[in-house]
Amino acid sequence: MTVTAVVGAQWGDEGKGRIIDYLAQQADVVIRFQGGDNAGHTVINEYGKHALHLIPSGIFNPATQNIIGTGCVVNPQSLLEEMDHLAAAGVNLDNLWISSRAQMVLPYHRTLDILEEAARGKDTIGTTRRGIGPAYADKAARSGLRMGDLLQPDWLRARLDNALRTVNRKLEILGGEPVDGDALYELCLEFRARLGRRIVDTVPLIRRALEIGADILLEGQLGVMRDLDWGIYPYVTSSNPTAAYAASGAGLPARCIDRVIGVVKAYSTAVGDGPFPTELFDADGEKLREIGQEFGATTGRPRRCGWFDGVAIGYAAWLNGMTGLAITKLDVLDHFETIKICTGYRLPGGEVITDSMPDTPVLYQVTPVYESWPGWMTSTAHCRSWDDLPKQARAYIHRLSELAGIKVDYVSVGPEREQMFAV
Ligand code: GDP
Ligand code: IMO
Ligand code: MG
DSSP states (O other), rough: OOEEEEEEEEHHHHHHHHHHHHGGGGOSEEESBBTTTTEEEEEETTTTEEEEESSSTTTTTSEEEEEEOTTTOOOHHHHHHHHHHHHHHOOOTTEEEHHHHHHHEHHHHHHHHHHHHHHHOOOOOOOOOOSHHHHHHHHTHHHHHHHHGGGGGHHHHHHHHHHHHHHHHHHHHHOOOOOOOOOHHHHHHHHHHHHHGEEEEEEHHHHHHHHHHOOEEEEEEEEGGGOTTTSSTSSOOSSSSSHHHHHHHSSGGGGGGOOEEEEEESEEEEEEOOOOOOOSEEEEEEHHHHHTTTTTTTTOOBEEEOEEHHHHHHHHHHHHHOOOEEEEEEGGGGGGGGGEEEEEOOOOTEEEEEEOOOHHHOOOOOTEEEEEEOOOOOOOOOOOOOSSOOHHHHHHHHHHHHTTOOEEEEEEESSTTSSEEEE
């Protein structure tokens, strides 16, 4: 039995979905532990190419139970669309479950997300506009609705009326239209008709899985640099993508987690606003975007691109208690004669820091300190083992591992399931 948390070690979009898809071939249970349909987890396998938003990336293995965990915020509308899309591709959905305690994202959360961003003027966060912030805010304010509420019509109606009392005032202040409670209640009953049988108390299910020694994967959304507490606040998401939250969000005891795999690109990308020290504004940045096809899986926005950030990986590895790294997109660097790695941040006073992450206002002012590594200038897409890799690529990976302070467990050299190997 192994419980493995798979978490993003950078600014998101590290390739978590494809790692989970690969590992789920051997897993009994996959649980998404936080976030909502702001996620875009791309998986390419025998079912084609799919950008998963809410459905765990283990869904392609019919023998794996897939649970949308309690720490998630679930938009039933977009979940239904995603289910239809996967069903049309022939994917079995009999093994998809939703925690009754997961929060619900309703249409007004998306409206509020858009209106709140507009109200921020030039100080936007660059959210995915999926209503994630407002839904988690309602959770903390105790005015959220949970997926299990759909199963209790009277309770649902009362909770909805309670929520709309404040929601409609907020909408009015921000210049939106008020929500009609009757129409929204009817919509919720439609959600219940289609999703009701999948909404379960996950505790008995996960408890039993642990008792029989099942292999469990905990799937994170986004990455540590957008963590609500440890990321570049306020340019963060409204939940905790770090491994410490995996147990709570998935619904199992913290001491059960055996492995924490940190997923990292062989370079850096970010979507949305906020400091991003290694961002490139030159031809190399453009080249990373073009070759890496760095466009958001959820919003289609061009991703900001930069060199690998060794300070961020050290921070991510420590904070998450990572046991190993999964390095993705190595092949994107095949075409670079020289590759840079950021090994420290120079503060405005001249001091260089390597082993701590400055807070947001300072991070805006740091200058990355780089070292240069020779590229390998040959395709790695066909490599299927450590020994297949060119020696310069192995040296580069060694350096990333050294900066993280942990070993490398997996390397990927292309987006397809078989373009990945254990080290
Ligand atoms: P996630 O949100 O962490 O699951 O990552 P995304 O799916 O948003 O972004 C990763 C992107 O890189 C997707 O388009 C993947 O298909 C692609 N990808 C993942 N691993 C590799 C790789 O090793 N090489 C290449 N070229 N593309 C990859
Ligand atoms: P995956 O799971 C990359 C970013 C947004 C914005 C900030 C807050 O595919 O890695 P939110 O909508 O969550 O309130 O936005 O976080 N963001 C992501 N960036 N990948 C994601 O998901 C993201 N989810 C949110 O761009 O900066
Ligand atoms: Mg993504």
